[in-house]
Amino acid sequence: MTQALKPVIVGAGPAGIRAAQTLVAHGLRPIVIDESARWGGQIYRQTPGNFTRSSTQLYGFDARKADSVLSVMDSLLSKVDYRPNTLVWNAEGGQLDVLHEGHTSVVEYTDLIVATGATDRILPFKGWTLPGVFSMGGAQVAFKFQGCAIGQKVVFAGSGPLLYLVAYQYAKAGANVVAVIDSSHFSCQIKAVPALLNQPAVLAKGVYYLAWLKAHGIAIHHGATPIEVMGAQSVEQLIWRNSQGAHQIDCDAVATGYGLRSESQLADILGCKFVFSKADNSWIPQKDVAGRSTIQHVYLAGDGAGIQGADAAEWAGELAGLALIEDRQQKQQTNHATRSAELAKSLQKRVAFGRGLSIAFQDPQNWASKTTDDTVICRCEEITAGDIRQSAHATAAQDVNRLKAMCRVGMGRCQGRMCGPAAAVLLADCTHQSIEKVGRLRGQAPIKPIPFVQSPALKNIPSDTKEAT
């Protein structure tokens, strides 16, 4: 292995940490860039240093896994260059642009492992921008990071494994969970069992959460969809609907989300090729079994390149680390090959499990056609479903980038991270195309907003140019 390698890992969740561990084990000293203040990612997010809740309180059944991942990183701190509170906002020519404490600088890499994780996939309903409505992940962050509940009377509405997990975590900690509103039908969850048995322990946890919630008298409604959140200043009621009709619940907070969405902007800016993933129902960066992207020496691991969950992220992180080592060595080591094959096999099983999840957890039926014109889709730019439909109709926009140009959906602060999937579903519906066909919003720097700061590293400034139009 040459000394000149400068491996960089973006993200310090389970994928990034396992990747770092693997590289360190092979004598490398990677830079690990973490947007958060402490490692662990979203799933194993740590409390601020002076908090004293136990990992069992924080992570429940996953406490052992969390401890394992977190302590690995703890033991690596002297062997890696860990850079917390650091946002990667751009990449160009083998360098990452990072923002740390208001200043941008450049981090060079020869090899890059992108482990950027995921965020909530939102399907908006009327009133979702009222104070008191949180994304599912946001509700979990409030709980894990600060030990807060998002309200006194909380409704969990959406779909996906997080729905029951977060509801359980809240209820277990003593919060008042008023109801769980699951857009999937219970029959779908039964139907999914054979596929879910590919990860029996994970399935068992899911079944346990559901049973626990039921045993504690928490109302669980299947095949149910949130229609509107109402309230003068903040959430007061949620109207939801199932086959029996519309219902109303008093509540002061709603957590919503329909699974997760890969944070793939960095991969996009790096130039990675994207493929459409049926399991994710979205475009994701392409990778091989070991996590190699279509760009040489750029690897993808964890939920940033297709949602696979925390366990798979650990495997993928290690596998990507091994692939990096292998690609940089002249000859392959057999112990690597055995371990890589093992990890690849686990990941393969996770794919089958993922198929089960997409059967078990489904979007509300006909979400797009049932969403009313006055529902805000893009909260940054205040673009409604009606604006999108009208724009698609008037301008014949067929792809999401053109739609964005025409009506500003996805043009605000979040750059479509929140509204992108919903806008794609709506556009697909009103143009009678598939989600695949309407495409994906192009990634543009900065990945998240950056201030007008002057970097100390200004050089090679081109001379003045004449004014353009």
Add this chain to the structure above:
Amino acid sequence: MSSSPLSCDVAIVGGGIVGCSAALALRKLGKSVILIERDLCGSRSSGVNYGGVRRQGRSLIQLPLAQRAHAIWAKLPELLGATCEYTRSGHLKIARSEADLASLIAYKEKTASFGLGLKIFTGHQLRELYPWLSERVVGGSLCAEDGHANPRLVSPAFARAASQAGAHLLERTQVIDIDHSNSNFTLKTSTGQFIKAPILLNCAGAWASFVAEKFNEAVPMVSAHPTMAVTEPLPVFMSLSLGVQGGGIYARQTQRGNCVIGGSRGFALDELRARPSREAIQLVLARSVELLPQLKHANIIRTWSGTEGYLPDHEPVIGPSRTTPGLFHGFGFAGAGFQIGPAVGEVLSELATQGQTSTPIDGFSISRFPRVLSSITTTLGDLP
């Protein structure tokens, strides 16, 4: 796939603001039009440029075209059915030194006969009028009737207007070969279609060399890529479009409050795509704060670039081919084609139908370049 050739009076290569406004003008003259666009109409430089609609600062030979365009912009709503955020906010060109201010005064005198209505202000006067300007501003020249518009709305709207007027737009279709025989052009497309027309308009922007070379009149055109950035929405403080004498940056604020700023150079990712460089982004940010101190606390939410064709004298090529009767060019606007684009479209429609135009275009002839050339189509970094 192959089908029987489509015939029309005029074929247009390129669906930017020039090609689309030519298509619209030709339909109004009753001509049948097929326009071929590799991507979506108005999605390249015509749709992603800064959005300045200014006459001030243009060369004298461009001013007749710019004045003609000025009249077209005035009736944009009736032409396109939408205002596309076009506003005659005024264009203020700032001087950062006495020498720059002298240049602005000289420009005002030189262009007096065109009636641009330029007004010169001292730095002190400007800060009285526009308190948000920094102390670095020594003076400036205001063109009250210049302004700005939203290019990502304007250019596609020209395409839609042309289409509604009966022009046949073939989007996501590339011209892969062109042949001229028996007074007819035959265009072969990437979709296997053939298009026949006696008249061909080359409005292919930074990619127009392809057509010119086909007819043995290569031009020394290079591509360059502006660096553009936009802030999150801020309270509206500025309606003007701002330029700087001697270059540097340009800035405007949209109705929504976002400040669009541009300047410097980006780089080509490939033949079709470009991106701002990190140095350019930081340079543009630093220079913007220098002139507009209140941007100091703002955030940039997006950056982008485009691909623009530049000829050595930074003037476009507009007019008939010197090798092939029936071929007319309109390209190479050196990053400044948005405002004059609609007038160039009208001029091309006149050339196509009458062989002449009422607007002087002699300075833009392709014959100003030597005949034997090999074109450079891409360059990285700054212009020569």
